[in-house]
Amino acid sequence: MSEIVVQSVERTYRSGGRAVHALGPVSMEFEAGRTTTIVGPSGCGKSTLLRILGGLDRPSAGQVLVRGQPVGERMDGIGVVFQRDLLLDWRNILDNVLLAAEMKGLPRRAVEPRARALLDELGVGDFADRSPWELSGGMRQRVAIARALLCEPWLLLLDEPFSALDAMTRDQMGVLLQQVQQTAKTTAVLITHSIPEAVFLSDRVLVMSGRPGVILDDIAVDLPRPRTLALREEPEFAAIVRRIRVQFERSGVLA
Amino acid sequence: MSASDQAQQGRRLDRVRPREQAAIGRQAATGRGWGWVLPTLSGIGGLLLWELAVHGLELPSYLLPAPSEVALVMVEKWRLLLDQLVYTAFAAAVGFVIALAISLGLGAMIAASPAVERVLYVWLVVFHAIPKVVVAPLLLVWIGFGLKSSIIFVVVFTFFPMLVNTVAGLRSADPDLLLLARSMGGSSWHILRKIRIPSAMPSIISGIKISITLAPLGAVIGEFVASNKGLGHMLIQSVGSLEVPVAFAAVTVVSVLGILVWYLAEFVERITIPWHASQRGRSGSES
CATH class of the missing domain: 3.40.50.300 (P-loop containing nucleotide triphosphate hydrolases)
Structure with missing residues (x-):
């Protein structure tokens, strides 16, 4: 069906x-x-x-x-990836991914390992503590994909x-x-x-x-x-x- | 291409990250650490010229006192000046905080509800059009001499820029960002806290920066009319009795207060929105 x-x-x-x-x-x-x-x-x-x-x-x-x-x-x-990456400048890369969980009121402790694993899988794990403006367009969009996938x-x-x-x-x-x-x-x-x-x-x-x-x-x-x-x-x-x-x-x- | 050529290429401005670009720009502007020399020389030179002019033209001190005379008065009357400064600064600070609270609250209400905006808008426009200085004598009539009048005048004088910027800031959240937040299942409360308020911060801070510098000015104007203490009162009184050097001393203290408040505002900006484009590359503590 x-x-x-x-x-x-x-x-x-x-x-x-x-x-x-x-x-x-x-x-x-x-x-x-x-x-x-x-x-x-x-x-x-x-x-x-x-x-x-x-x-x-x-x-x-x-x-x-x-x-x-x-x-x-x-x-x-639902996970959405838009044309623009829509990363929040006031959060670092990891926190940007975790936003998806915070919006649902989930404790960040529980999802942080998954967020890090996703960033690794998408090849931007080394940038977890960086700010969005330090990343290139392609890397930013990878972070946006990780964010969309965070809550499975x-x-x-x-x-x-x-x-x-x-x-x-x-x-x-x-x-x-x-x-x-x-x-x-x-x-x-x-x-x-x-x-x-x-x-x-x-x-x-x-x-x-x-x-x-x-x-x-x-x-x-x-x-x-x-x-x-x-x-x-x-x-x-x-x-x-x-x-x-x-x-x-x-x-x-x-x- | 040699290794040094490549290194040279790597330093090209378009090849470095924005933060480094900002730092490079700043370096150029300050001229490799010698940036303070010219302003200092200019300041000292100006004062010297003023001193020479007063002595050369034999101007009486009730017209224009020499800088040295003003400095002497400041040393002699430091205790009195300090008292007045504390009084004025207190009125400015309390008035500013009240104005901040009012504009954040009212701003949030206006941003949240078009109905509230339609009701209040007319009054805000009218209020803004009234020259605030006119209000000061009325406060004297309504409230009388004293600290309360000064504080209320500071509130009246400073709340408008913060209100306008708060409303603009709360409305400036990127619509796509709000859509993203909705797709994540975010409640209105979460969206307000994690998207709308942070998005509004740069605008709110710039409102605060305008208002915070108006606050000491508001306190002084308030004291012109409705106070028997404070730097404003001291200024009016000393001019009235032709003690012009004292007036200059008071003006100097007011200016120093203004400068301190400006740096305070810059400091607040740096710690609240370090992520904003205007602040990147400023703090060495990052990276």
Whole structure:
């Protein structure tokens, strides 16, 4: 059974007395333990959809069911990584990771070993006592991922997590995230503009159209894991990338 | 490329971390430790010029006393000046603390509730538009001579910048940060304590920095009108009786108080928001 069911969800914003139809109606399902990526052009409502999944925004119509229960105002057990790392300047790296536990009122003693282990796993363990501004963009985003994973979320939401990074760091982060996912086995929904990134990281890719976003294609990515960057030169990989690109070309997003 | 070339490259400003950049910038500004020489020479030179001018032009001391004469008065009357200083500083300190409490409380209420803001906003604008100096004589009528009047005048004089900055600060929390906190399941209380208040600190501190320097000034103005003690009263009285050197002594003491208060504010800033961009690279204790 699917863990998350999205039933004809729509989102309309009011902006200066005018209604802006941002999303949908879209329907889809997400299976437990799998990584699904949503690719689509800017402004197609991907981020809105992600927020609705996380209970951070409400649909104007339709509903989201998590394990059969409608999503309410606030959801438990969610980890979110945003495009910006959103580290707090007044906390050191370790304390930034621990924020996720403090917000839930958990004692930091209990989670500190896990926080340190996560920082080690993500390759920034040596910087636990440093301040955020001493780290590079890629390192900061690693800390943000550690923070999202701290409380062992069942759902990981990634809203263009690497789009502010340079190409090389981005590839590195992709491999790293893939490794982390291999052990964490969290249900994950990723949003990106990058087609190769989408294919590389996911078990399934959903292709969205421009505003108001609807689903154009639903592609299973059955490439073996763990994946290495060399996979991107394989014909199977290229075939999926091409299929997505063709979708965008047909809908006029890519000329 | 030789090793020394590489070392040279490594020192390029864009290759070092922000904190080091700040430190390098500071070093350049202070001119390798000799930064104090010019200001000192300039200060001494100015005083010397003043002294010479007074003697050269034979100005009477009720017009412009020489620095040496002012210094002499300060030594002679040190006990009296100290008493007045303590009195004025006390009024300034108590008034400032009350103003701080009011502006933090009121600021939090305004930031939390648009309804409260709409009710209070008009009054705050009106209040701010009234020249505060006008209020001082009224305090004399309402409350009479004494410490209480001075303190209330300091409150009136200093609370506005802190209030405005508190409201602005509490509203300035990054919306994405609030979203992140919500995704972590944070309660309003946790979000206030761990996100909103720390985010507001730089703004609140800059309000405090403005107000804290206004506090001694407020106390002195209050004493002009509604006090028979304090540096302000001493100033008015000595000018009235043409004891201008005494007035200059009082002004000197007020200025010294102002300088001390400024450094106090800087110190508070350094210990409360060491993480803020304006403070990075300042403390050697870190790293």
